[in-house]
Amino acid sequence: xxxxxxxxxxxxxxxxxxxxxxxxxxxxxxxxxxxxxxxxxxxxxxxxxxxxxxxxxxxxxxxxxxxxxxxxxxxxxxxxxxxxxxxxxxxxxxxxxxxxxxxxxxxxxxxxxxxxxxxxxxxxxxxxxxxxxxxxxxxxxxxxxxxxxxxxxxxxxxx
Numbered sequence: 001x002x003x004x005x006x007x008x009x010x011x012x013x014x015x016x017x018x019x020x021x022x023x024x025x026x027x028x029x030x031x032x033x034x035x036x037x038x039x040x041x042x043x044x045x046x047x048x049x050x051x052x053x054x055x056x057x058x059x060x061x062x063x064x065x066x067x068x069x070x071x072x073x074x075x076x077x078x079x080x081x082x083x084x085x086x087x088x089x090x091x092x093x094x095x096x097x098x099x100x101x102x103x104x105x106x107x108x109x110x111x112x113x114x115x116x117x118x119x120x121x122x123x124x125x126x127x128x129x130x131x132x133x134x135x136x137x138x139x140x141x142x143x144x145x146x147x148x149x150x151x152x153x154x155x156x157x158x159x
Contacts, residue, residue, distance in 0.1 A: 063097075071105055084114075086123075 038054035045061045052060075053070040060067060062081040069075050073088035084096045086106040094100065096114035104122035113130040 069106075 040056045041058055043059045049066040050062055051068040051070060052073045052075060056075045056077050058077055060077050060079045064082050066083045067081040069086045069088045069090050071087040076091045078093045080095045082097050083099045085101045086108055087103045089107045091109040093110055094112045099116040100114040101118045102108050102123040104120040107124045110127045112127060117131055
């Protein structure tokens with residue numbers, strides 16, 4: 001009798017679930033995902049990257065990690081993360097220690113603190129922006145009394 005190895009029928013094949021949802025590339029990154037039917041009220045703390053596809057109300061704390069707010073997500077929260085990418089709606093106090101990336105389909109409303117900000121055409125931002133680099137003061141557009149490089153934005157960009 002001849003011995004032969006047989007691989008499972010699914011090995012090397014893409015399952016329909018892999019292709020069913022076309023998500024932005026950043027939401028496919030490693031980490032956890034809160035799906036579009038999930039509603040979270042309260043406090044979310046994690047030591048890994050997180051993608052939100054549903055609704056969150058409360059606090060999201062991912063110090064040292066990335067948060068992605070998916071295209072259909074709605075977050076009304078105090079958010080603290082290393083980097084934040086917004087495709088959907090984000091409202092509240094937002095602090096990104098490295099970067100905030102607001103994509104074309106996104107809406108951000110509230111107070112934002114981040115050393116780097118990227119805003120795509122069509123994105124909407126309404127609120128107070130505090131854009132500064134660590135260790136630097138007195139530079140940039142200043143509206144704050146302390147002269148810390150604060151910028152105030154009160155216009156929403158519409159597509």
